[in-house]
Amino acid sequence: MKKVLIIGGGLAGCYAAVRLQATCDVTIVTKGGREESNSMLAQGGIAAALDPGDSPAAHEADTLKAGVYHNRKKAVAQLVTVGPQLVRELLQAGMPFDRQPDGTLSFGLEGAHRHRRILHADGDRTGAALTRFVQGRLQTVTWVTHTEALALVQADGECRGVVVRQVPDGQPQVLAADAVVLATGGLGNLYDFTTNDHTVTGDGIALAARAGVALQDMAFVQFHPTLLALHGRCYGLITEAIRGAGAVLVDECHTPIMANVPQKDLAPRDVVARHLTAWQAQGHQLFLDISAVANFPEHFPGVTANLDRHHVPFRRDHLIPIQPGAHFMMGGVQADLAGQTSLPRLFAIGEVACNGVHGANRLASNSLLDCLVSAAKAADAIAKLPARTPEPGQTLPQVTLGPGHLPALATLQQRAWRELGVERTPVQLQDFLQWLGQFDYREINPAALTTAALTVANLCLCSELIATQALAQPSLGAHYLKEDADESSFITPKA
Numbered sequence: 001m002k003k004v005l006i007i008g009g010g011l012a013g014c015y016a017a018v019r020l021q022a023t024c025d026v027t028i029v030t031k032g033g034r035e036e037s038n039s040m041l042a043q044g045g046i047a048a049a050l051d052p053g054d055s056p057a058a059h060e061a062d063t064l065k066a067g068v069y070h071n072r073k074k075a076v077a078q079l080v081t082v083g084p085q086l087v088r089e090l091l092q093a094g095m096p097f098d099r100q101p102d103g104t105l106s107f108g109l110e111g112a113h114r115h116r117r118i119l120h121a122d123g124d125r126t127g128a129a130l131t132r133f134v135q136g137r138l139q140t141v142t143w144v145t146h147t148e149a150l151a152l153v154q155a156d157g158e159c160r161g162v163v164v165r166q167v168p169d170g171q172p173q174v175l176a177a178d179a180v181v182l183a184t185g186g187l188g189n190l191y192d193f194t195t196n197d198h199t200v201t202g203d204g205i206a207l208a209a210r211a212g213v214a215l216q217d218m219a220f221v222q223f224h225p226t227l228l229a230l231h232g233r234c235y236g237l238i239t240e241a242i243r244g245a246g247a248v249l250v251d252e253c254h255t256p257i258m259a260n261v262p263q264k265d266l267a268p269r270d271v272v273a274r275h276l277t278a279w280q281a282q283g284h285q286l287f288l289d290i291s292a293v294a295n296f297p298e299h300f301p302g303v304t305a306n307l308d309r310h311h312v313p314f315r316r317d318h319l320i321p322i323q324p325g326a327h328f329m330m331g332g333v334q335a336d337l338a339g340q341t342s343l344p345r346l347f348a349i350g351e352v353a354c355n356g357v358h359g360a361n362r363l364a365s366n367s368l369l370d371c372l373v374s375a376a377k378a379a380d381a382i383a384k385l386p387a388r389t390p391e392p393g394q395t396l397p398q399v400t401l402g403p404g405h406l407p408a409l410a411t412l413q414q415r416a417w418r419e420l421g422v423e424r425t426p427v428q429l430q431d432f433l434q435w436l437g438q439f440d441y442r443e444i445n446p447a448a449l450t451t452a453a454l455t456v457a458n459l460c461l462c463s464e465l466i467a468t469q470a471l472a473q474p475s476l477g478a479h480y481l482k483e484d485a486d487e488s489s490f491i492t493p494k495a
């Protein structure tokens with residue numbers, strides 16, 4: 001039986017494993033536990049043109065528009081046609097998407113979708129419901145949890161396996177495979193403000209880059225306007241559906257920040273994030289005023305539970321303290337329509353991959369769908385691969401673990417937020433690269449670094465790729481490249 005190694009236990013990795021388990025010997029290696037991934041945190045839902053009045057063509061048009069037509073058209077066509085088939089299969093297998101009282105599927109509407117096409121489950125806990133459902137269908141798959149991938153093993157121009165170790169700081173070991181699937185998610189933890197799970201630290205992108213595997217669109221990071229912000233830290237996403245229900249972004253004087261902007265509080269994510277960042281830079285605090293939202297706890301049970309967990313007095317003052325933060329990575333490891341990367345026998349699926357489906361800016365709720373489609377397509381391609389006999393796993397010589405000459409994680413995250421964030425200038429990007437130049441993160445032996453140091457080294461490498469690409473490529477929406485620091489994109493709110 002062919003041996004397939006899947007790195008990452010989120011929706012993409014688990015769904016690939018489900019599709020491969022009947023024909024291959026599949027192992028999922030994941031850095032944390034089975035519940036630690038961005039997939040488990042997804043709130044809004046999964047987009048699929050299943051409603052009778054909707055069509056794949058309409059979904060395709062919305063996806064291309066949100067992606068500023070930087071998308072790969074064939075990848076979008078595959079997403080919107082194969083996606084609904086896979087969702088139907090999941091429904092037939094018993095996936096409990098939310099339904100109307102009459103038993104028909106309940107479709108939600110999100111920003112930039114022209115049709116109600118967002119399926120959700122367990123209210124605003126779709127990601128957990130879907131990922132657990134898929135994990136529940138794994139039968140013959142081996143899980144290796146709390147284990148991190150350090151480097152790819154290559155021979156004869158092919159990927160032959162992965163060097164892994166238990167976290168933290170275990171003994172490195174080679175796991176050989178006929179095919180390796182990267183499903184390690186994005187890089188939100190490069191920034192001090194992020195919605196991402198703590199295990200999502202750009203590792204897949206960094207280990208592909210160190211192996212010379214092609215990357216694409218690394219400048220394109222999506223920032224979400226509203227994260228719960230308390231004492232300078234973020235504690236999860238405040239869904240934009242709350243603004244859809246009438247909430248308004250205000251400052252400490254109750255000034256409506258988006259009042260003079262077209263579409264106001266429901267302007268595209270990047271526009272709102274940019275305005276909030278600029279207003280905050282002028283010394284203001286940011287809040288979401290929910291006084292106009294009727295029955296808030298009933299409509300937003302997940303967000304309410306999070307607010308209560310953090311003792312936010314929103315029932316009294318109707319204000320949620322918020323802050324923009326890093327949310328999603330459009331760029332990543334270049335992959336074709338079947339997830340094949342530039343290195344034979346190495347596949348990339350889900351958020352770590354850049355298959356061109358999201359273009360310059362992701363349409364809301366398209367990423368869970370892409371996890372399913374990219375995983376299914378990669379599984380089909382792997383099923384057709386000829387087997388090769390993997391060498392037996394070997395243990396690598398013991399090395400002395402060290403911290404390396406690296407910045408403190410907090411310093412890197414703060415600089416990344418300031419200089420690689422929503423608004424960037426060429427001068428700031430060059431300063432960032434110059435600062436980064438003093439550290440050793442590129443030509444390293446990953447196995448010689450502690451787990452904590454390797455995380456920083458990986459994030460340094462990702463940040464270099466983002467800064468370099470941001471200087472080379474015009475901004476197309478997700479971030480804003482200003483020619484100089486004084487130029488303002490900001491429309492002053494009404495006092």
Ligand SMILES: Cc1cc2nc3c(=O)[nH]c(=O)nc-3n(C[C@H](O)[C@H](O)[C@H](O)COP(=O)(O)OP(=O)(O)OC[C@H]3O[C@@H](n4cnc5c(N)ncnc54)[C@H](O)[C@@H]3O)c2cc1C
Nearest residue numbers: 008009010012031038039044045149185350351365367368
């Ligand atoms: C708060 C939040 C809300 C969201 N809401 C939605 C939504 O409503 N709809 C939607 O479509 N999308 C949403 N997204 C985006 C979506 O959840 C993700 O893009 C998607 O789940 C990514 O899935 P994935 O399987 O590619 O990666 P992930 O689910 O992030 O999984 C990556 C896995 O790789 C593991 N890993 C990382 N590095 C290593 C390593 N070195 N070795 C081994 N394992 C490693 C991680 O621990 C994790 O298990 C949301 C994201 C967040 C953060």
